[in-house]
Amino acid sequence: MTIDTTDRDLSSLIASNLPYVRRYARALTGTQDSGDRYAVATLETILADRSALDPTLSIKTALFKVLHSIWQASKVGSDPNDDFMVEAALKHLSRLTDSTREALLLHTIEEFTYEEIGAIMQIDASEAEQLVSIAHAEMADSVSGRILIIEDEPVIAMDLENLVSDLGHQVTGIARTRDEAVNLGGQDRPDLILADIRLADSSSGIDAVNDLLSQFGELPVIFITAYPERLLTGDRPEPAFLIAKPYKEDQVRSAVSQAMFFATTATLHS
Numbered sequence: 001m002t003i004d005t006t007d008r009d010l011s012s013l014i015a016s017n018l019p020y021v022r023r024y025a026r027a028l029t030g031t032q033d034s035g036d037r038y039a040v041a042t043l044e045t046i047l048a049d050r051s052a053l054d055p056t057l058s059i060k061t062a063l064f065k066v067l068h069s070i071w072q073a074s075k076v077g078s079d080p081n082d083d084f085m086v087e088a089a090l091k092h093l094s095r096l097t098d099s100t101r102e103a104l105l106l107h108t109i110e111e112f113t114y115e116e117i118g119a120i121m122q123i124d125a126s127e128a129e130q131l132v133s134i135a136h137a138e139m140a141d142s143v144s145g146r147i148l149i150i151e152d153e154p155v156i157a158m159d160l161e162n163l164v165s166d167l168g169h170q171v172t173g174i175a176r177t178r179d180e181a182v183n184l185g186g187q188d189r190p191d192l193i194l195a196d197i198r199l200a201d202s203s204s205g206i207d208a209v210n211d212l213l214s215q216f217g218e219l220p221v222i223f224i225t226a227y228p229e230r231l232l233t234g235d236r237p238e239p240a241f242l243i244a245k246p247y248k249e250d251q252v253r254s255a256v257s258q259a260m261f262f263a264t265t266a267t268l269h270s
Contacts, residue, residue, distance in 0.1 A: 013059040014046070019232035020110060021063055026240040027105050027258055028071060035240060038074075042067040057119055061112070065120045068102065097134050099123075101258070104135035108254035109243075136253075144168040145191030145260055148184060150208055151224070152176040152200035160194060163252050169260075178203035178211070185212040192220045192260055220259040 021042060026035030045052050045066055053062040099121060106112045106120060107128075117128035147169045151157040157174045164171060172188040175181035177199050185193075193212060195205040209221055225231060226245040241259045243251050 010050075010059075014043070014063065017060045017063055018043075019229040020060065021067055022232045023228065023242055024064065024105060024110055025067060025071075027109060027255075028102065030240055032240055038067060038070060041070050045070065054119070057116075061116050061119055064106065064110070064112070065122075068120050071102070097131070097138060100131045100135035100138060103128055103131035104254055105258065107132045108248075108250045109258075144170075146170045146172045146188070147192045147194055147256070148172050148181065148188075148190035148212075149174045150181045150193065150195035150199065150205050152196060152198075156196075160252065163249060164194070164256055167253060167256060169256070175208070176200040178205075178208040181205075181208035182211045186215065189216060190219065192222070192256070194222045194256070195224065197223060197225045222255050222259050 018039065022036060022039045024035075025038035025042075026032055029035045029038070042063060046063075052066050053059075054065055055062075057065065102121065103117055106117045107114070112120065114125040114128045114132075117123075117132075118125040121128060123131075144167070147164050149157055149160050149164075149171060151160060151174065157176075161171050161174065169192075172190050173184035175184050178201075181195070181199075193209055195209050197205045199205055199208070205223065209223075213219060213221075220241070221239060222241040222243060223231065223239045224243045224245055224247065228242045228244045231239060231242060241255050243255050
């Protein structure tokens with residue numbers, strides 16, 4: 001659906017896609033706060049000039065194109081004292097081929113086609129495909145660590161374990177409940193936590209993560225949920241990294257690599 005609608009309809013369409021703009025921006029920067037600033041900047045740009053939305057693209061693709069242009073501009077000549085940019089993100093980004101992480105996130109997490117990524121990044125579809133391929137290789141080589149999986153479905157837990165092991169990470173344990181997660185985490189401190197929201201005994205994966213963070217401080221965290229938009233409102237502290245159920249293998253690989261890419265990340269706190 002291209003942009004040809006009333007102001008009321010346009011506002012509704014933008015609002016329905018805003019959670020995914022937030023998700024992309026948070027994954028780019030590694031924190032909720034900085035990512036949400038990019039989302040706000042995107043909205044402000046459109047409010048100031050509606051023509052910033054490319055009328056030849058779908059609303060979602062056009063929104064991401066605006067966000068990407070803001071992100072690219074902030075990477076060039078940014079003030080190191082400006083907290084709009086995350087210092088850790090800039091430091092890590094300097095090690096990678098330009099624009100590879102952006103292409104990887106757009107393709108694996110947001111599920112844009114190479115043609116849509118090309119429109120967002122203003123490059124050819126073939127170049128977008130090449131950037132994704134390079135990103136997979138560079139992110140896989142960038143860092144490995146120890147991962148705690150909090151998941152009550154045995155088949156899903158086994159699948160996640162195989163996926164992260166194939167990336168070169170070590171699984172410290174698999175927990176089915178909040179108490180198990182806290183116990184396993186206390187025995188063997190992980191470098192990253194991969195957590196479902198609802199657990200076997202009706203306990204909360206969010207609570208389990210917060211219990212562990214209270215012990216260890218900041219750790220990269222990825223939440224898995226069937227309703228990611230509920231954790232992308234901006235109304236409260238929320239995770240920077242989310243995988244939607246049912247997930248695809250590439251989404252897990254990309255999210256794990258992205259989360260491990262940052263030394264710290266914003267996570268849920270009560």
